[in-house]
Amino acid sequence: MDGTTFRESVEASKRTELDRLGSSKLLIALTGARIERPRVLEVAAHSEHAARETFRAWAADESHPDARAAFEAVAAQEDEHLDRVLDALDGDVDLADGGPMHAYLRGREDTVERVASGMVGRPLVSIRAHNQLIGFFVNEADEVGANLFRDLKTETAAVVDDGVALLDELCGDDADWERAEMVAEYVIQVAYDDYADSLTEMGLGVKDIC
Template sequence: MDATAFRESVEAAKATELDRLGSSKLLIALTDAALSEEAVLRAAAFSEFLARETFESWAADEPNGEASAVFADVAAQEAEHYERVVDALGEPVEPESVGPMHAYLRDRDDAVERAAAGLVGRGLVSLRTHLQVVGFFVNEADAANADLFRDLRSETEASLSAGLDLLDSVCEDDADWERAQAVAEYVVQLAYDDYADSLTELGVDPKPIC
């Protein structure tokens, strides 16, 4: 397997979950149905804060030098994203909990699983989150914040690509690729389950209405 085939395989395996995470219901789940600009920015800031902490911890203890450098770059990017979002929000905020996805990510302890889960699995989810946030601010006629999240989405795509390149480097055999795919898919599933549980608690069906 190579990086291109890997991404295609993960997206194909989790197509339903990714499609639903890319729906307009996502922001309902992330804001507990409080669809205000402040609530959306706050949810985005929480996500960037948690990502910064995850990647900073990986950069600090990763024995693979190439992987550590990639994680440090992504940590710096997530730190910048957090600052840009809280600038738009007008105040710094911190989440009250780590959440299931980042709790799982922080238990990964080798470069293969960290790249696959943190950069690819989480990246695929983040791209869909950013797209929904862009759409929200377009609908609110808030061009500045729509452009902000377009930029963040573009930079997240770049970090996902860096993760794929890293996997090409650190995966030595089919077993590594299989392990990488398993953890990437599991991260998408965790994000989806969290999304679905949040909607269910709000009395909203997470499945699309046809």
């Protein structure tokens, strides 16, 4: 297997979950059905903050130099993303850290697993969220907000490319690729289960609306 095949395999295996995460109902789940500009931006800020903290923690104890440099770069990018989202907010926000997906990510100690889950699985989920954020601001006739999240989506998509390239360097045999595939798929599943649970709590059936 190589990086390109790996990404294709992960996306094919989790196509249903990724498609449903790309549903217009995602913002309902993320905001608790409070789909209004301040709440949408708060949710985005929480996400950027959690990602920054995950990659900062990984960079602090990662022994592989190329992986450490990659984690530092993603942490810096997420820090910049957070600043840009906070600039768009009117007023302060108490940043929440964590959530099921980041709890799972922070439990990864192996370099291959960190790259596969954090730089491939996680941003494949984030891209779907960015699509919905772009759509929200387009519907609000807020081109500045839409362009903000278009930029963030482009930069997040580049993380997947970097992650795939790094896995090409790190994975020495089939066992490495299988482990990478397992964790990348699982982090998507964790994000999907959290999404589905949120909708269920609001009395919405995932299959009925996606």
